[in-house]
Amino acid sequence: MTGLRSLAVGSLLLLTLIAMLSCGGGHQLQTVTITPSAADAQQAPSGQVQFVATGVFSGSSTPVTLTSKDITWCYGGDANAATPTSGICAGNIAQFATVDQNGVAQCTSPTFQGSVVILAGVPSNMMMVDAGPQLKVFGSAVLTCP
Numbered sequence: 001m002t003g004l005r006s007l008a009v010g011s012l013l014l015l016t017l018i019a020m021l022s023c024g025g026g027h028q029l030q031t032v033t034i035t036p037s038a039a040d041a042q043q044a045p046s047g048q049v050q051f052v053a054t055g056v057f058s059g060s061s062t063p064v065t066l067t068s069k070d071i072t073w074c075y076g077g078d079a080n081a082a083t084p085t086s087g088i089c090a091g092n093i094a095q096f097a098t099v100d101q102n103g104v105a106q107c108t109s110p111t112f113q114g115s116v117v118i119l120a121g122v123p124s125n126m127m128m129v130d131a132g133p134q135l136k137v138f139g140s141a142v143l144t145c146p
Contacts (some may be wrong), residue, residue, distance in 0.1 A: 027057040029070060032138035034120055041097075041107045042146040051103040051141050053120045066120075068101035072135060075099050076117035089119065089135060097143055107145035115144045 032055040039049040051073070053066040074089030075097050096112040099105040105118050121135030 027059050029055050029066075029122065029138060030058050031056045032066065032071065032120055033063070034118075034139040034141045036141065038142040038144070039105075040144045040146075041105075042144075046106075048104050048106045049143055051099070051105060051118055051120075053103060053139060055138065070122075071120045071138065072123055073099045073101055073103050073105075074119050074135065075105070076119040076140065096145060105143050107143065109145070112145050115142045117141075118143055 032053050034051055034053050036049075036051070039051070041047045041049055053071055053073075054063045055066045055070065056063050075095065076088065077090045096109045096114075097105055097107050097116045097118070099118050103120070107116075118141045119135055119137050120139045120141075121137040124136050
């Protein structure tokens, strides 16, 4: 009975290792394309815009749709700011829009009219005081609020 149990555990470990290796293992995200690159929330159903990130990992040339396991989405601030795509997610500043981890963005301020930046990237170790996490930005898009 012990031999069968060892064989089963060994087989399970081998299958787990194969699954990990086939899922990209240590591949690094190289490029990201966000579509649409610009959208008007007023033209979208319910005012929500679905952004989609497609990326290429090292060791491959085939683009794949990225999920929240691959990238972090965030609202990066007003598009008129001096450095809207610096990689700093809006933290405790006025939030004119939100974006969830599925890439669905919407305007949240009824009085704001203008454009905001939606960022997609991977978190870095740096945090800014009164700001959100800093990202290594791979892509950005613009959301226009009515």
